[in-house]
Amino acid sequence: MRCPRCAHLDDRVVDSREVERGGAIRRRRECLDCGFRFTTFERLGDAVLVVEKRSGLREPFDREKVAAGVRAACKNRPVAKDRLVALVDAVEEHVRRSGPEITSQQLGVAVLEQLREIDEVAYLRFASVYKGFVDAGDFAREAGLLTKQTAPKARSTRHAIASGPGDALGAQ
Template sequence: MQCPSCRADECRVVDSRVAEEGTAIRRRRQCLACSHRFTTFERVDHAPLTVVKSSGDIEPFDRTKVVAGLAAATKGRAVSADTLERMATHVEDVVRLNGNEVSTAVVGLTVLDELRGVDDVSYLRFASVYKHFDAAADFHRELELMEKSAPRAVASD
């Protein structure tokens, strides 16, 4: 690691800590030449994630599009900006498990799964656009699917 002060190549690690909720390591370093102390962060460098659109076009994964879609679906609902960010991070993590190239269908279904666990109305809003609802019967059918997949409470004696 090169010292930002004198550009010497030799330094020692003084302290290491987990940072950014476990996604990085913070290292406090000291230059052996000038004794200047500085901080570095070590993170995983992910391979670029690309999205294959239904038209066949390929473009880089854009997390801001996921956040915008989540924000549109949750507009006016009691869902915080922090929750949207966590959901978008989880969507990116899940789709990354499918490899470096993922279809828009996988991204959309992953967003739907995230919304299902957060807010039913937001889920229906997103589903209506994603699944191209064009009649009230489409909403009714989706509500029936939600009710079937919802965990049921078990009555106890």
């Protein structure tokens, strides 16, 4: 490490200790040329996550941009803020596990998968922007797909519960 006083490159570590709950190491150093003591901190650098847009443009992953999109989709919906934070955490973890680069399409699918579990209306809102819906038919098709993917058992259960002992489902 270069001495801040004389710019000499040789030093020795006098003291080392963990700080920031183990997130960094504080080192006290002494220059071997002039004897000046100085402090350095070592932190693990986060790998830069890159999102490749449809246009081919690459930009750093922006957690806040994902959170803003999810908040907009969930606006006026009964979704707790801690659920939104957990959703964004899960998406970010997915991005990190995917490697240093992910496409915007993969990112959008990851958000949609998480939203599907939380709120169907929020899912449709996000899908409408992400998939570029142009008319009500697009909403209807996506809602139909959503219903098929998430509730086939629930629908048959509701039907069976609504059926009485004398109707077609109850009669044997």
